[in-house]
Amino acid sequence: MKDRYDVIVVGAGPGGSMTARTAALEGLDVLLIEKRQQIGDPVRCAEGVNKEYLKEYIKPDPAWISAEVKGSKIYSPDGTLVEMSEELSGAEVGYVLERKVFDRALAREAALAGAEVMIKTRATGLLIEDGFVKGIQAEHMGNQYTIKADIVIGADGVESKVGRWAGIDTTLKPRDMCTCAQYVITDFTIDPDFCEFFLGNKIAPVGYVWVFPKGSNLANVGIGITGHMSGKGKALELLDEFIHKRFPDCRKIELIVGGVPVCGSIDRTVANGLMLVGDAARQSDPVTGGGIFNAMWAGDIAGKVAANAIRRSDVSAESLQEYEKAWRAELGRDLNMSLVVKERFTRMTDDELNTLAHSLEGVDLRSTTLIGLVWALFKANKKLLWDLRSIFSGIKDIESEVKREVYL
């Protein structure tokens, strides 16, 4: 470890490692720190990700792909099935990852690009001079260090402190976070080809249960409920109830818990000498909770912007607006659309959810995108979903728009 770098990235999840890799490939001197002793473990994720998008950033490796799926099956409270599949076109649409291996592979990519990596190293504060972030205070194996940098990237996850230290309030309100519990189970009745979603206020109040196959009779079975519907230990309790009914003979081989930001885009993700990436920037999708690709995509942009800003010797918040603008133009738009959908769906009764599911019976849903599903639902239930019209009002060619993947 040196006492100065161009860029320090706090957190070696997918967002942090991508930022570090891109910044290093741009020729910057990069330090990537991770507070845990093992990158990628413990997992806090359902591990579903869009396959085509992921390929843009990393070559698929069987070592971190648990399963490939053809689509999703969504069950309404009365058990009505809505299937979203691209099976007809022969496309496998999604991966269920092995995050423990995947995160490590991404960190290795960052290291191979030239970034220095330090594990068991936790940021404990920011070095701030004249209103600019100039580095971090860190703790490693019980010792304190001051490490300087032109730019600090906060990729420190749902529990992010980096933004708060720089004056960006990233505190989540209970209704803006989804509290989740998940088991990895082994069972002989798991559908190996589809991700399944179970909706209903009894099953998961303002949330859902998911079953994501992981191959070899394994699956991630998890629940997410919005924070304001939660109570002490309620997520795990409801998950146990679901598993008792749906997989009575399963064996649980791992317990995973976590919180997912579902607040939509926040006001600010840059400050003088600082950018936030991934869950730390609350860039996870408010409906699906998916955040792996979003974090990687935003991290790649942050890495490039860091290089540009350092080249022009201007790391002010104004200069870093380049990042703010770039991620909001696409991802920010998707997050805000999802937020509108989330706000409408969280007010739905089980009867209304059933009505929506019935309206799609016999509809050939070839799209596996969220917007594709929402468009199909909107067309069939304009009265019930009238609040959602704003999503489509700015889109000229909706049928081609629904092909854009924003799912998982």
Place this chain on the structure above:
Amino acid sequence: MAVIVDRFKCGYCGACVSVCPTGALELMETWIEVDDSCNNCRICVKICPVGALEVSK
């Protein structure tokens, strides 16, 4: 009076840290630390997925 964490239940996921309005909580590697800025608002108690947090009497 402050939040106490049952370390036998805690899954050290950090969900509580993200909702703490005073920044009193911090996720270390495998445990949660609570500092004295905790104001007993109980938000963390409510959102903990496994019910590991309690306000001490």
